[in-house]
Amino acid sequence: xxxxxxxxxxxxxxxxxxxxxxxxxxxxxxxxxxxxxxxxxxxxxxxxxxxxxxxxxxxxxxxxxxxxxxxxxxxxxxxxxxxxxxxxxxxxxxxxxxxxxxxxxxxxxxxxxxxxxxxxxxxxxxxxxxxxxxxxxxxxxxxxxxxxxxxxxxxxxxxxxxxxxxxxxxxxxxxxxxxxxxxxxxxxxxxxxxxxxxxxxxxxxxxxxxxxxxxxxxxxxxxxxxxxxxxxxxxxxxxxxxxxxxxxxxxxxxxxxxxxxxxxxxxxxxxxxxxxxxxxxxxxxxxxxxxxxxxxxxxxxxxxxxxxxxxxxxxxxxxxxxx
Numbered sequence: 001x002x003x004x005x006x007x008x009x010x011x012x013x014x015x016x017x018x019x020x021x022x023x024x025x026x027x028x029x030x031x032x033x034x035x036x037x038x039x040x041x042x043x044x045x046x047x048x049x050x051x052x053x054x055x056x057x058x059x060x061x062x063x064x065x066x067x068x069x070x071x072x073x074x075x076x077x078x079x080x081x082x083x084x085x086x087x088x089x090x091x092x093x094x095x096x097x098x099x100x101x102x103x104x105x106x107x108x109x110x111x112x113x114x115x116x117x118x119x120x121x122x123x124x125x126x127x128x129x130x131x132x133x134x135x136x137x138x139x140x141x142x143x144x145x146x147x148x149x150x151x152x153x154x155x156x157x158x159x160x161x162x163x164x165x166x167x168x169x170x171x172x173x174x175x176x177x178x179x180x181x182x183x184x185x186x187x188x189x190x191x192x193x194x195x196x197x198x199x200x201x202x203x204x205x206x207x208x209x210x211x212x213x214x215x216x217x218x219x220x221x222x223x224x225x226x227x228x229x230x231x232x233x234x235x236x237x238x239x240x241x242x243x244x245x246x247x248x249x250x251x252x253x254x255x256x257x258x259x260x261x262x263x264x265x266x267x268x269x270x271x272x273x274x275x276x277x278x279x280x281x282x283x284x285x286x287x288x289x290x291x292x293x294x295x296x297x298x299x300x301x302x303x304x305x306x307x308x309x310x311x312x313x314x315x316x317x318x319x320x321x322x323x
Contacts, residue, residue, distance in 0.1 A: 062095025068120025
């Protein structure tokens with residue numbers, strides 16, 4: 001039996017991506033075969049494809065870490081899954097830009113019936129990153145105020161929804177009016193234009209000079225030095241993304257007893273990942289987490305999806321649909 005999978009045979013640009021006919025993999029012990037209906041596209045997929053930012057892949061490589069579909073076959077019965085179950089994957093063995101993907105049991109998670117496969121394909125990296133940044137690294141608590149930079153992107157929108165559900169006051173920023181309107185629609189209490197040089201002054205005025213308890217920073221090389229001046233006493237900044245170096249004034253940290261922490265989803269322990277995905281299931285089932293799809297492409301146009309996910313002015317998740 002064969003399937004269509006998008007593969008590359010060397011690192012490079014999107015012209016290295018080609019649909020190919022390959023054998024359907026078969027699950028061994030501790031593995032699951034999923035018939036995919038959708039795959040998520042994240043910036044890290046493009047870094048792996050290109051071999052940049054410290055990422056690489058063994059060739060031939062099928063891109064994609066996230067996806068959702070139905071269990072087709074099981075390597076054993078030493079778990080709670082059954083053939084036909086709706087699931088999403090957070091990482092796979094063979095890649096999600098294909099009609100089928102092979103995954104380890106620990107990479108497979110149940111998908112509530114009220115969540116579409118396209119939304120399920122947005123969970124593994126964006127939503128798990130948002131949860132880890134807010135609650136594991138940022139130690140967010142009900143009643144606190146959080147600033148989410150780049151809140152119209154895939155991670156940012158998930159963070160807005162999760163923070164609101166947890167009882168935080170949410171301030172979100174975006175660089176376009178369409179992005180800011182999307183953040184307003186999600187229920188953020190204050191929405192700012194991060195291209196406006198006075199946006200942090202507006203934040204401080206809105207918080208009556210107190211500042212924010214927590215900042216989620218998607219572009220630290222641009223914003224981190226400014227973020228510190230908008231922190232409350234004991235405030236924290238979680239660095240989720242950066243594309244270069246930055247200069248800060250340590251006194252902005254010292255006088256506030258503030259802290260900066262980095263995070264990568266790939267550093268999470270097995271126990272932390274279990275906690276994240278249990279929380280995401282509950283949020284999905286209760287509809288407090290509803291991933292927003294920005295653009296959808298068919299599998300044969302994966303290269304266009306890789307281009308779209310790096311464009312500025314993000315407004316949600318990029319997915320590919322798989323027939």
